[in-house]
Amino acid sequence: MTEHSAWRISLANKIAPAFTTNPKIEACFVFGSAALGVSDQYSDLELAFIWSQLPSAEALQAAAQRVGATKWEIEPYGVAQQAWLEQFYMYGMKVEAGHWARETIDNIVIDVVERYDVSKTGLLFEKQAIASHLQRAVVLYGEDLINQWQAQLSPYPEELAIAMVQKQLKFRPFDGQHILTERLEIPMLYENNCAITRWLLNILFGINRIYHPGFKWTRYFVGEMPIKPPDFFARLERVFQSDAATATYELRKLVEETFDLVEHCLPQIDLQQQRETYNRLYLRWELPADR
Template sequence: MNEASQWRLEVARYVAPIIARNPKVQAIALTGSASRGNADSYSDIEIGVFWSEAPSEAERMAPIEPSGGIFWELDPYNPEENVWMEEWGMGGVKMDMRNLTVEGLERILSDVTEAADTTIFKHETVSAIQHAIPLYNPPLLERWQAQIAVYPPALAQAKVRQHLALDAWCWWVEMLAKRGDLPLVYYAFSEASESILSMLMGLNGIYHPGMKWMHRLMAEMALAPQHLARRIQEAFQVDPLSGMAILRDLRLETYDLIDLYMPEVETADARLAFLKQRPQIMTVPEGIGSLKIKRGDSADH
């Protein structure tokens, strides 16, 4: 754990007993980059608070003043993710609080590990729990971590299949590059990079942690194209057509890895669709130039 992570952990340990004064709090954990040991000068202090029942706004704000914090923002309940979030400051550092009920969290864990749910926010939650450091009631957190310790094969296949198709990508990017539509080119590059990494996460049994700290994510991958991180970075630094070729090759190499290590997933159709080209029409095609369409004629005549 680096120094930036260590002092953030100490702040979290100071705050946790104050949060835990509420008897409805069942567990507290440090999450985010500090719990992974790689925080930097941009990192917040991210804390997960797990409740026996939904917290009120007053309960969520109660620890701020006793902790010496300053209130910043209180977000409303997010029903899609079943989470309440608030932000407050301590010495200028953002305390990023994420509140879930125990029931809500355990439903997410079951959805991912038992039902092969590939929803991104659920995977981000599972990844946060996997790497969390307990601050209050460690046995409960340890029970959750044991539940997600083994990445299910059905989930791995679902994750790979979800990102297998990227139809006519090479043709699309070539068209954008030759037209000079660079914002769309690099949007397509980002889409392709995330798709490659998502397939590799499934292949390597890694819960999707989000797309920050990508070089650290790629370093965890035992199964990956050679020099993956360097090549993805290079794709965004060279000219667009050369970048397209780099990402094309990385995707095809990822398909090769799937064929080798996950033969249950068929890649042949996805390969063909990915490489599919549409013809460039440079002149009036034969047969069209001879057509005479009278102005005002309807499409039915």
């Protein structure tokens, strides 16, 4: 654990009692980079509070003021906005506190482990991200409740792995990347590279049975994956730091190796149509010889 993480967790222990004395609080935990142990000088402190009934914004502001918070802000947040996202500063550092009703989290856990929910909000698999936060929580209050949710989330459902992978099988013909490379259409090429990389990561989270935490701290989460193409993260770096031709070649190999892993780990998924689409070549029109 980094020193930055340890300091943030120590600060969280000072903040939490201002909220946990409320009889409607059921749990409180640290999530994000501090809980992972990877915080650095740029990291916020992220806290979660679970309530039997969500409080008013005024009640949350009063609690924050009791610990000396400054620059307090709040907004509706979360799945169908059934939560508060509170933001304030302590010792010049931003603290983000999410506030959820217990019923909301109960329903999210059920959606993930029983309904195999792979819905997204933008790029974020929001319900799976909450599942990931629960699994990796540094618990400050309500350990029994967090343990209950963690037990529900383990093991990762096989049906969710299948749903995650199937959702990502939308690769277009990779020949388009070769065309963009030849033309040096750099913005379009790298925009596509970003999309393809996200699809690969989504697939790898699925076949590794890891609840999708989002796209921050990618190096950390890739390091946790036992199933991945060799030297996966180093090769991702080459995709974005090499010349266009090298990047395109490397990305194509990563996609093909990931397809192979899907077939090995989830043989019930049929990749034939996806492979045919991926390998299809676009037409070329040669100039006539008698032009």
